[in-house]
Amino acid sequence: MKPDKSARQGKIMAALETSPSLRVAELAQTLGVSTETIRRDLDQMTSAGLLNRTYGGAVRPLHSEPTVAERHTMFVTERQRIARATLPLLRDARVLILGSGSTTVHVAHEIAAKLKDLMVITHSFGVAAALSANPTIKTLLLPGEYHAGEGTLLGGHTIAFLQDLYADCTILGASGLSEEGPTDALPESAAVYSTMAARAARSVVVADHSKFNRLFTARYADWRRIGHLVTDQAPEGAMATQLQLSGTQVVLG
Structure with missing residues (x-):
């Protein structure tokens, strides 16, 4: 029955x-x-x-956003496609900043497999572990207070250390995406991401379609500060309009 x-x-x-x-x-x-x-x-x-x-x-x-360990089991195929589509955007970069999150870990695996002779700055233990497979990549792990649920380092020390660094490109994830920009469930993470975006020549957001039209506590950038959104489905509605108006290019994986 x-x-x-x-x-x-x-x-x-x-x-x-x-x-x-x-x-x-x-x-x-x-x-x-x-x-x-x-x-x-x-x-x-x-x-x-x-x-x-x-x-x-x-x-x-x-x-009740899932922990980073839970998110690693979600939308795996989509995130792999996103990671592969991100690589062509990084071909001319020598110094990268990678934020935390399950999608950025997928990007880190692609970087380790296909790129070489880079410096990568990160606050994510998952990203650092993925990059360790490639001995030509130098990884600089940022200081800070460890957040066990996210496997990342956050706080004032993280932000202060970033202020003296500069990169060709920053790659960031997000808890949610809306017409207002990418947002994160943790204000502490958003503060770090905002600084990361400010310390690079260009910024890329990598996020799957489940983040569309979801608004979380802290916005870390508006779309005018983001050069590319790499995702697995084309955004629609107000978010798509705002991306076009802001000059943010959508890359589909």
Whole structure:
């Protein structure tokens, strides 16, 4: 017997506890209902503040962003494509700044595999570990207070150290993207990202489509400061309009 709506939505909430990202097709198959039924459920649950809709699925609500370890299991294929599409933007760079996050770790793996003779400045342990596979890349790990949930170093020491550095390009992730710009769930992270963007000749944001039209606590830049957005689906609506007006080029992976 198919579960009624209440039971079905309860199962969806239970699934979000173990898998912070859900797909419509997979939910429909698991619960034995049509994809249209699942989409209606997700729309109702979004209106109730229980989750957030994405293209093709749903994620946890804004106040409970997954940890970086959980995010590493989400949208892996999309993030790999984004990382590969980012590499051509870095061909002429000799000094890079990489922010923290699961997508930037994918970028770091691509850099380690395909580029050489670089200096990379980062505050992310995951990024530093990925780069260690390439002995021609010199990694400068920034100082700061360790944030275990993000695997990164943050705070005043991080920002002060960055003020004396300069790079050809900064590559940053984001918790959310909207017409106002990229945002982060942690104000401490946003403060570091803002400084990173200011210390490079150009800045690139790398983020998958699940971040579209999601607004978090702290904006770290407006789109005029971002040269490229590398993503896996073309933005639409107000965000797409603002990207065009700001001169931010969208690169699809």
